Structures are given as structure tokens and as C-alpha cells.
Amino acid sequence: MIGIVVALEKETKALLEKVDDLKPINLADKKAYTCKIKNRSAVIIISGIGKVNAALATQFIIDKFSPDFILNFGTCGGMNNSVEILKYYAVEKCCQFDFDLREIDGVPLGYIQDYNSVFFPTCLDGLENFEKSVLASADRFTNDKKDIDSINEMGCSLRDMEGGAIGQVCLSNSVPLVMIKGITDVTGSKTAQEQFFENLKRVGEGFPDVVIDAIEKVCNARGIL
DSSP states (O other), X not given: OEEEEESOHHHHHXXXXXOEXXXXXXXXXXXXXXXXXXXXXXXXXXXXXXXXXXXXXXXXXXXXXXXXXXXEEEEEEEOSTTSOXXXXXXXXXXXXTTOXXXXXXXXXXXXXXXXXXXXXXXXXXXXXXXXXXXXXXXXXXXXXXXXXXXXXXTTOOEEESSHHHXXXXXXXXXXXXXXXXXXXXXXXXSOHHHHHHHHHHHHHHHHHHHHHHHHHHHHHHHTOO
């Protein structure tokens, strides 16, 4: 079983049109579906925006379906010119840049004591041909210069509002996490909001091929039938 967590219905729509045996299910009052992807069983949940929504949806899937791995895909923003609009990246690690205990404990931005780390790991098995990047998450969509500087100083080139929380839940449950992000906006040209709305549909339409390819590669690399 593959567990798939996506924030927005608009990001999921194109994939739902390409899977087999699609059936809606009731999963904690969130839109969810079981299906087959290349003859492999999968469950897809539309979490809603934000870290709490994403964490809840991920835990629901883990508790009910015990997936071989969680796949999170969705749109994100680029933070510098190392990444490009309308391209897709495999995330190699993720963090929560709005988790900040620097003034209390003198730890780095994003550091979470229970895990003795800033970053949460992801699974890259079979994804050698995907371009890689590092993701920072927070419960805000903003183009604030302070946030942009903080994210870049942490060595992150992508940002979203869910991935870091999904990373924490997967690590806590010892479930591998695969994360694929498509870029709608990059800091430094038009406003993030203008770029996001211009490119959301185009990035969403490209996800099925990218996501199905990633699933196939990860399953083959990990020996998942």
C-alpha cells in the first residue's frame, strides 16, 4: 500500500484522472480515495493547507493503512535561482522554519529537541534521475524578506506549508517519506501570489507523469510488488 498526501484538490485532480479503480472513502472528514497505480494499491488523501492538516492526514493514513511509504507531492515556492519555475524536484530533506526556540535555548532555527535535529529525512531510493533540493515549511504564505533570508541561510531552496510536518510524522512512525515538489513561483521576479495563481494549473497538470514515475522507481528500488 502506498499512502499519498496532497494539500489541494487542484493539485490532485490530474492524478485522479489517471489512476484505476478510484473509490471515494471517508477518512476523518477529509476527501480521500483508494485506487490502483500501475497495479499497486494506493490511498490518496487531500489534507488541506498547513502543517496541522498535513500531519493529521499523514497519521490517519499510517494508522488505518500501514503504508509501505508515504508520498507527498504538491506545489511549492522557489527561494533562489538554483531552482526553476515549472520544474519538479525530489526533496532530500525538510524542516520547519517557523519552529524557533533560538531565544530560549540558543539552538538553530528549526531545531526540534525531541529529534535532536533541524531536518527530517526523506527516501530517495530509485530517484537518482530526479533533481534534488531541500524544503522548508511554515504555516504562512509570505514573501517577507526576513523569511526569505532565513530559509536561504538554512540551505533550503524550496518552501511550502506542509512538508516539514509530514516529515516529522513519518520519522516518528518509522515510515519512509518520498516527497516530490513542483515549483509555481520563485522569489525575485513577480510577486509570489501572482506567479502561484499563474502556474498552479500547469504544475498540477504535470504531476501525474512525474508522480507515477516516482512511485514506479521507488517501488522497484525497495522491492515493493
